[in-house]
Amino acid sequence: MTRLPLALLASLLFAFPAWAAKVTSYRLDNGMQVVVMEDHRAPVVVHMVWYRVGAADEPPGKSGIAHFLEHLLFKGTDDLGPGELSRIVRQNGGSDNAFTSWDYTAYFQRVAADRLDLMMTMEADRMRDLRMTVDDVATERKVVLEERGQRIDSNPGALFREQRGAAQYLNHPYGIPVIGWRQEMEQLNRDDAFAFYQRYYAPNNAVLIVAGDVNPDEVLALAQKHYGPLAPTPDLAPRARPQEPPQLVERRMTFTDARISQPYMVRSYLAPERDSGDQREAARLSMLAAVLGGDAATSVLGRKLQFEQKKAIYVNASYDGVSLDDTTFGLVIVPTPDTSMQDAEAALDRAVAEFIDEGVDAEQFARIKMQLRAAQIYQEDNIESLAQDYGEALTSGLTVEDVQAWPDLLQSITEQEVIDAARRIFDKRKAVTGWALPETEAAQ
């Protein structure tokens, strides 16, 4: 990547249009939250329904049911045949999809703006009237098991990630994979799926996001027409998952697999997430990740380990604070061929310790803040990814105000705060350190 001089970057930044999506938020009488983002530059609309339920809300022993149910949502209703929703979206020139995380399950369509009424008709229909036959369940269980086989079981990196996740969380269900443990997926049945559906798929547990070439009043009227009549789930308890006890000792693991060709190390530290009205520590950690592990040529770890010491061919730091409960701060190093894992890890630890001693470089920090502003503007420019951001945030305990406050919060973080946050987060007692090695190397 070419390094732009700061002055040029700044001029580019201010050259961007000052366009920003207007975000309005309502709540229907049945408890459904409605968020509208106007963007009239193209005659399209993104229609999303986000449920405040994910894999971390599953009953014990039923792992995978949130994601399994996501599949079953395409099986049809009283009014829609199996697969018909997706077919209608395609026939109208649109695309649709769905995704499940630990904190949310979401369904969306992207289509011409004048088809919004049709999208809502179908999405509202499957919120409460899903048809779920024992046959559908049996068929779809095979599909998700096959998905697990392809995405996880045949992928050593994914298996390693699963085992590290389970070791990271001593008590919280974030340690359980979203797709589910195979032996539990094999037992998922219609009753489990239906109970989960009936409880959590309800307007008072959902966020509707409509983004694009729409008028907020019209969207609200349509939402009231389609989603307004749906019955909420009574006595829906606030979300509460088992939380972590004090983590007192680093967990280490060396994963070996013949299919791994390139050794690497991942360390994750338990980290606080963004809480509503209390996002500052998360903002510090975001800045820390950017300083340590952004662009290879200018980041602290990239400069020290790749360019100066030549210990690594890749190094990174990562943190995503959008999470209902405790998340992780990650470090990755891929050593050069003549560097052992032990050396690479020691070099990484040294680099982090030196960074804490040396402090944040002022020029790098100013550059990162500028790049963040630029990225934010790019982001605002993409209405679909902006809608995605709001959906994730609103189903992870944050508000529209929290999302809107975030960019300025990042800008307000000082160099000293980043160093202080680094001192707090790099506590190995809360860490899982994993080495991934080719089988031959482990045998030595």
Added chain:
Amino acid sequence: MTRLPLALLASLLFAFPAWAAKVTSYRLDNGMQVVVMEDHRAPVVVHMVWYRVGAADEPPGKSGIAHFLEHLLFKGTDDLGPGELSRIVRQNGGSDNAFTSWDYTAYFQRVAADRLDLMMTMEADRMRDLRMTVDDVATERKVVLEERGQRIDSNPGALFREQRGAAQYLNHPYGIPVIGWRQEMEQLNRDDAFAFYQRYYAPNNAVLIVAGDVNPDEVLALAQKHYGPLAPTPDLAPRARPQEPPQLVERRMTFTDARISQPYMVRSYLAPERDSGDQREAARLSMLAAVLGGDAATSVLGRKLQFEQKKAIYVNASYDGVSLDDTTFGLVIVPTPDTSMQDAEAALDRAVAEFIDEGVDAEQFARIKMQLRAAQIYQEDNIESLAQDYGEALTSGLTVEDVQAWPDLLQSITEQEVIDAARRIFDKRKAVTGWALPETEAAQ
């Protein structure tokens, strides 16, 4: 310990009285299992009620509630004031106690045999009619938190055990401590405790064990009188906890604490438990633990690591197959002062590998079998510990027949089976290896 010549041991063994407790088992109409063990050598009786519920049956986020409820059971009923049950037992010259594990919660009294009617009156009373005030709950919560403070938080060995347990189980609630995680214990309330009590404290979830100077018919009549009228919990589902996914990678941890003076290593391997009608692998593992880690002078690990190589001041292998779900096989080594943890661990691994190559020493194996027979006879001689064994087994998925078959099953295990079981169990991918070090040592 003195080594007895085999011939002498054998003669001692056959010199033991051929006494064995007669065990009879019934089931009341409301589903309560009744087990009677006759032993007329002393005019005492042990009266126990075992519930098929323990810490591993707790709802997520409510850790500690099974043990907390055990405390609340002494708070009184409609007919008994707080602490009155224990006071009456003492006034009658007896003793009483209770204990909670992952798989069971048990209450027992040891008292003169003619007081059995009184014991049953009180125990049956608190099975269904417990009084539980908000004040009782608040007071007792302080007590169990204090208990946690003393038994766990101020004990580095216990804290280390907790962290290892959490790392051992990726999915199963055996990874959660019986006493509970502090932050969850602090939230335990009357509603949680009462719901747990109402569901699980019921005759169809209980085993009554009466052992001592009693007549089975009279015990059955008394049981019918006191426990017979109690209502069972309808639709009590079979016990089913989340099971382990494949464990793919060893977890390692180094726990340092200033209060640790003697470094040591514990490794635990996930291991199959005794299943009803299918106890053979567990019997092999029991024999393996006895061969590897019994008496220091004759056991494989003791001989190699303590006596020959002088690498360890203590070494042990342990396995207890009485468990509803997967249990663990443990290895411990405490190195000599001039042996590093790394050397000690490598020596332990080598000793185990050599053992698998060398096979089981026939003379040692014969001696162990003889000692087991002797221990079994001692055990039978202690009616209280025998009752305890039955209680644990019957609340851990086993039957009276399984318990009775166990001693002969152990005797039938061959040397080759022990080696084969060793090959299966010592799979580091299913292991947690923990080093406990004084803080100074870790800082080096």
